[in-house]
Amino acid sequence: MGFLQIPGLGTVHFHEYGTGDKPLLAFHGYGMTGKQFHVLEQSVLKEYRVYGFDHFFHHESRLDNWTEEQIVAGMPRAMMRHYAEEWFKLHGRQRFSVMAYSIGANLALILVEEFPDLVDEIILMAPDGLSVFKGFHFLLHQGPGKRLFKRLTKSKWMATSLLRNLLRIGFIDQALFDIAYNELDTPKKRLDVYYTLNLMRLLTPDIEKLPDLINQHKIKCMLIFGKHDNLFPHKKALPFIEKLHNPDIHHVDLGHWLIVPALDDYLTKFERQEIADHLRQINQ
Template identity: 30%
Template sequence: MLPVFKLSDGPVPLLAFHGIGQDHRVFEPLARALEGRYAVYAFDLFFHGAQPVAIPDGVLTKQTYAHFIRAFLHKHQIERFALIGYSMGGRFALATAEAFPEQTDELILLAPDGITVSPWYKLATGSGLGRWLFRYFLKHMPLFHRLGQFLISLRLINRSVLRFAETTLATAEQRELVYNAWIGFRHLRFNLQKLSGLFNQRFMRIRFFAGHFDQVLPVSLLNPLTRRLQSYELTVLKTGHNRLIEKVARLL
């Protein structure tokens, strides 16, 4: 069972999934804002939190993940719920909605990962060679920095993306976490045609929040899914990637 923390009380259970390098505490401001309306259940995802849970066999499948969520719903006697996912947590919110569409009433995605898959992510996780190179660069951060500067000079990445990556990879513990998460979550990917068809069949409220200045997961990366949806709401806030949860908490 994944560690889960109930941060607020309300009539609607809201399952919350954080970004990479974070834990359930990132949703505490949001939970305070939603007190009385939502019962926020914030998860510590695999490899994260004070008591990290490893993935069986090292790679998370959708079937294994659905088993975890089914056990959580049974334990807490939850039949219907809402979902919120930030950044990497967007993959988990989408996977939950895909596995339990009849029970999902609302899907809230904050600069979600998993809709448009980065070519760098594909390169780093899609093959044995790519995973070896990914591990090698994480063990040689000066080389990682020089590669990043070279890619900036070719305009293949933005400077703020490199800055975000180096902040996320600042310590050996962080680098190990990122490697495990990138490799371990690589099977959480979606057929957007099928996913949108599933969502369009349901009376599911879908809300997207994005940061106008976000270069890590910009609003344009939502397009492959939103163009297939019959109904959704999009709010673009004047913020970057890191402060999006805080801004959404104030808005809600």
């Protein structure tokens, strides 16, 4: 574990784990920590050394005396560059890869935009950021939505009632409902949701520019989607995917909640099959 001091922003805490020697900067999903990817021990962690950053309002990352007005205005995109620059001060300027799950994909992809000449591989799971998610856009960027979001935060019942309705119409599954409900059942948790999403509201990658950068710099790109994910499904990302040269796309028999041992098993079996296919081609 360690800390990065980001000028004008705050202290970013990161977890360090994995037995591989290739550096992988990782960004978790909402309500988790930078240690979220520890379950991928037989696949990703054997190849990479993971540096998993905690989002603000999660675990030990802390803003430096930001007011609510500053938080709601959002963290400037330019500050994401400092994540890598400050990490370089600790570990030396070197090539690295990025990994992210859900909303963390926005942060990872901005780093790719900032350092395309240094990135080897992109691994994204159930990624946000590859298309405009209308629900988040409404709550974070449109006047009526921003007012509703603030009311949901202050109310004792509105947020949980909305979740129940989303479950009823099938927009989210029971697993996602349980996770989200657990993040909204106290005033502090609701405020943390409000602050987290608003702080990240400007951290959206340029999905028109990114495919060209990925192709130009021949960055390997693995995208993993849950077959039953209604939040960030594969079909929404198709316009982005179709612009990439040879992306490695996977559809796993899971919902949005992807970072589980079953994904580790899937990736391990896939890697073994790739090796077997390669050896078969050599021997033919």
